[in-house]
Amino acid sequence: xxxxxxxxxxxxxxxxxxxxxxxxxxxxxxxxxxxxxxxxxxxxxxxxxxxxxxxxxxxxxxxxxxxxxxxxxxxxxxxxxxxxxxxxxxxxxxxxxxxxxxxxxxxxxxxxxxxxxxxxxxxxxxxxxxxxxxxxxxxxxxxxxxxxxxxxxxxxxxxxxxxxxxxxxxxxxxxxxxxxxxxxxxxxxxxxxxxxxxxxxxxxxxxxxxxxxxxxxxxxxxxxxxxxxxxxxxxxxxxxxxxxxxxxxxxxxxxxxxxxxxxxxxxxxxxxxxxxxxxxxxxxxxxxxxxxxxxxxxxxxxxxxxxxxxxxxxxxxxxxx
Numbered sequence: 001x002x003x004x005x006x007x008x009x010x011x012x013x014x015x016x017x018x019x020x021x022x023x024x025x026x027x028x029x030x031x032x033x034x035x036x037x038x039x040x041x042x043x044x045x046x047x048x049x050x051x052x053x054x055x056x057x058x059x060x061x062x063x064x065x066x067x068x069x070x071x072x073x074x075x076x077x078x079x080x081x082x083x084x085x086x087x088x089x090x091x092x093x094x095x096x097x098x099x100x101x102x103x104x105x106x107x108x109x110x111x112x113x114x115x116x117x118x119x120x121x122x123x124x125x126x127x128x129x130x131x132x133x134x135x136x137x138x139x140x141x142x143x144x145x146x147x148x149x150x151x152x153x154x155x156x157x158x159x160x161x162x163x164x165x166x167x168x169x170x171x172x173x174x175x176x177x178x179x180x181x182x183x184x185x186x187x188x189x190x191x192x193x194x195x196x197x198x199x200x201x202x203x204x205x206x207x208x209x210x211x212x213x214x215x216x217x218x219x220x221x222x223x224x225x226x227x228x229x230x231x232x233x234x235x236x237x238x239x240x241x242x243x244x245x246x247x248x249x250x251x252x253x254x255x256x257x258x259x260x261x262x263x264x265x266x267x268x269x270x271x272x273x274x275x276x277x278x279x280x281x282x283x284x285x286x287x288x289x290x291x292x293x294x295x296x297x298x299x300x301x302x303x304x305x306x307x308x309x310x311x312x313x314x315x316x317x318x319x320x321x
Contacts, residue, residue: 093224113317120309174199
């Protein structure tokens, strides 16, 4: 028989806890991690505030632009469908007849509305002959009955600042409103004689994108100047503006000029010669229109370009065949 010896009085049977390494828990957390924790919290807070601010700015800007678009639509009367008939070209100067016969197809539907998108660069310098070009994107709605448009642009300034700009002519009232991030309005002007005239001039010059507006039946009066140019006059309400259209060797409009438009310089409107140069004509919905343009002021020191753009999209509202 085997005899089991008793354990010494101080020896106890081993248990699981004898084989587990205890965790280390310092009396105080490591102080070096505290700044990181607060930096993470601060970064998250800043991100949330940035998102909220951007959402607020976008909501405010979209609301204001939508209000202008609604006013533009309300000012557009209902009209019956119309089409171009070259019989009405008999009374216009030969250089204009040549242009319109190329820009329009026989029986061309008349444009009632237009949605377009643009990309390009904008010279933000307010000092003549100084160039500070920044990229922009824009969308625009145009109505031809009665004349009007709303241009909504985003200009990416350096460093990391976006300026939203709405340029408009609605129901006989012109307006220009720039806004930092679409939240802080700066230097806007609305309803003055200078800005209203300037915006109608812009609408008239851009009619090369919706050339049925240039037909005599649409209220435009043409007068020959020489073999390469003609003066066009448009009236909306009590306001009348005139532009000089210059045609190239191909018969298409290559330049439009005005002596009636005013530039905003140092907070004041100053009348200054204004010029649009057009190029890259393409067929769009049966009409030949320029896809690229450059706009400039003509100062005593020389030509001062401030807008260069390309059309990225053209969507016409007009009766279809």
